[in-house]
Amino acid sequence: MATEAHGAEEGSSLVFHPMDQFIVKPLFGGTEVHWYTITNVTLWMALTIVAVLALMVLGTSGKKQVPSRGQSMAEMAYGFVYKMVEDVSGKDGLRYFPYIFTLFMFIVFANVLGLLPMSFTTTSHFAVTVVLALAVFLGVTILGFVLHGTHFLGLFWVSSAPGPLRPVLAVIEIISYFVRPVSHSIRLAGNVMAGHAVIKVFAGFAAIAAVSPVSILAIVGMYGLEVLVAFIQAYVFTILTCVYLKDALHPAH
Template sequence: MASDTAAAEGSSLVFHPMDQFIVKPLFGDGAVGMFTITNVTLWLFLAVLAVIGLMVIGTSRRAVVPTRSQSIAELAYGFVYKMIEDVTGKDGLVFFPYIMTLFMFIVFANFLGLIPMSFTTTSHFAVTVILAFAVFITVTVVGFVKNGAGFLGLFWVSSAPAALRPILAVIELISYFVRPVSHSIRLAGNVMAGHAVIKVFAGFAAITLVSPISIVAITAMYGLEILVAFIQAYVFTILTCVYLKDALHPSH
C-alpha cells in the first residue's frame, strides 16, 4: 500500500504556474538586492532596445516606399497621434513623445514576454506601479501648472445639486488618488492571469489522455494573449490620455 502511494505521488503531475514570475539574479544565486541585475533587468533592457531598434534604427533610412520596419513604425506613430488628438484635443499633442514612448515600451514588454522561456516584466506590479505613478505625477503637475487652483474644479461637480457637491467632491478626490492603483493593477493583473493560465494548460499537456485538448487550448490561449498584449498597452495609453484631458480641461 505504501509503495502504491509512493508510486502515485511519484507519477503525479506537479507544476507551479506562478514560478515564471519569480525575480532571480541574472548572475549567481544570491539574494536580490536594490542593485542586483535580475531577469527583470534583462527583459526591461531588451524592451528598450526593441523600441530603439524599431523607432530609430528601423526608420533611419526613410523612403517613399517604406520597408516593413518603417511601415510598422509609421502605423504606430499615426495610431498614437490620432488617439491623443481624439481624446485630449490639440493641446495634448505636446505630450506625444512621452505617450508614444509609454505605448511602445508596454507593447514590446508584453510581446517579449510571450517568447518561450522569457520573463514578462509587465506582470510585476513593481514595474506597472512605477509607470502608473509617473503618469499620475505628470498629470497632476500639468494640471496645476496649466490651471493653477482651477485644477481643483476637477473635483467639484458644478452640475450636481448644491447639497451633494461636497459629498461628490470627496468621492472624486478619492477616485483620483486611486487612479494609479487601478491603472497599474489592470495591466499587471491581466498579463499575469493570461500567462498563468497558459502554464496550467501546458502542465496538463503532459497527461496523455488530455494532451490534444491541452494543445488546442494552449494555442487558443496564446493567440488570445497576443491580442491581450496589444489591448492592455492600448488601454493603459488611452487611460493616460483621459487623465491628461482632465488635467488640461478640469472643469466638469
Template sequence: MATEAQGAEEGGLVFHPMDQFIVKPLFGGENIGLFTPTNVTLWMALAVVAIFALLVLGTRGRAMVPSRAQSVAELAYGFVYKMVEDVAGKDAVGFFPYIMTLFMFIVSANFLGLIPMSFTTTSHFAVTVVLALAVFLTVTVVGFVKNGTKFLALFWVSSAPLPLRPILAIIELISYFVRPVSHSIRLAGNVMAGHAVIKVFAGFAAISVISPVSVLAITAMYGLEILVAFIQAYVFTILTCVYLKDALHPAH
C-alpha cells in the same frame, strides 16, 4: 509543500504556474540588492532595444517605399498620435513623445513576454506601479501648472445640486487618488492571469489522455494573449490620455 513533494515522488502531476514570475539574479546567487541585475532588468533592457531597433534603425532610411519595419513604426506613430489628438485634444500633442514612449514600452514588454522561456516585466506590480505613478504625478503637476487652483474644479461637480456637491467632491477626490492603483493593477493583473492560465494548461499537457485538448487550449490562450498584449497597452495609454485631458481641461 509536503503534499506537493509527495505527489512528485509518486509521479503525480505537480506544476507551479506562478514560478514564471519569480525575480531571479542574472548571475546566480539568491540575494537581490538595489543594483543586482535580474531577469526583470534583462527583459526591460530588451524591450528598450526592440523599440530602438524599430523606431530608430527601422526608419533611418526614410524611404518613400517603406520597409516592413518602417511601415510598422509609422503605423504605431500615427496610431498613438491620433489617439492623443482625439482623446486629449490638440493642445496635448506636446505630450505625445511621453505617451508614445509609454505605449511602445508596454506593448514591447507584453509581446516579448510571449516568447517561450522569457520573462514578462509588465506582470509585476513593481513595474506597472512606477509607470502609473509617473502618469499620476505628471498629470497632477501639469494640471496645477496649467490651470493653478482652477484645477480643483475637476473635483467640484457644478452641474449637480448644491447639497450633493461636497459629497461628490469627496468621491471625486478619492477616485482621483485611486487612479494609479487601478491603472497599474489592470495592466499587471490581466497580463499575469493570462500567462498563469497558459502555464496551467501546459502542465496538463503531460497527461497523454488530455494532451490534445490541452495543446488546443494553449494555442487558443496564446492567440488571446497576443490580443491582450496589444489591448492592455492600448488601455493604459488611452487612460493616460483621458487623465491628461482632465489636467488640461478640468472644467469640462
C-alpha cells in the same frame, strides 16, 4: 510499496507552479536581490528598450517611398498613438505625445517579448506597472496645478449638480482620483499575469497523455488571445493616460 512509489511519481508529474515564472532571479548566481542586482527583470526591460529603439531608429533610418516592413510598423504605431492623443486630449495634448508614445511602445514590446519561450514578462510585476502609473498620475497632477493653479481643484467640484450634493460628489471625485494609479497599474499587471498563469496551467496538463491534445489546443488558443491582450492592455493604459491628461489640461467639470 513499489505501487505507492510509482503512484507518487505519477502524482508528482501533476505538480506545477504557474506563478514560478514571475519570480525575480539574479542573473549571475546567488539568491538575494538588492537594488543594484542585475535580474531577469533588468535583462528583459533592457531588451524591451533595445527592441523599441531597433524598430523606431533602424526601421526608419532609410526612409523609402515604398516603406519596408519595419518602416510601415513604425509609421503605423506613430500614427495610431498620435491620433489617439489628438482625439482624446485635444490639440493641446500633442506636446506630450513623445512621452505617451514612448509609454505605449514600451508596454507593447514588454508584453509581446514576454510571450517568447523562456522569457520574462516585466509588465506582470506591480513594481513595474505601479511606477508607470505613478509617473502618469504625478505628472498630470503637477501639470494641472502648474497650468491652472488652484483652479485645477475645479476637477473635483461638479458645478452642474444640485448644491447639497456637490460636497458629497466632491469627496467621491477626490477618492476616485487618488484610486487612479491603483486601478491603472493593477489592470495591466493583473491581466498579463492571469493570462500567463493560465497558459502555464494548460502546459502542465499537456504532460498527461489523456488530456494532452485538449491542453495543446487550449495553449494555442490562449496564446493567440494573449497576443491580442498584449496590444489591448497597452492601448487601454495609453488611452487612460490621455484621459487623465485631458483632465489636467481642461479640469472644469
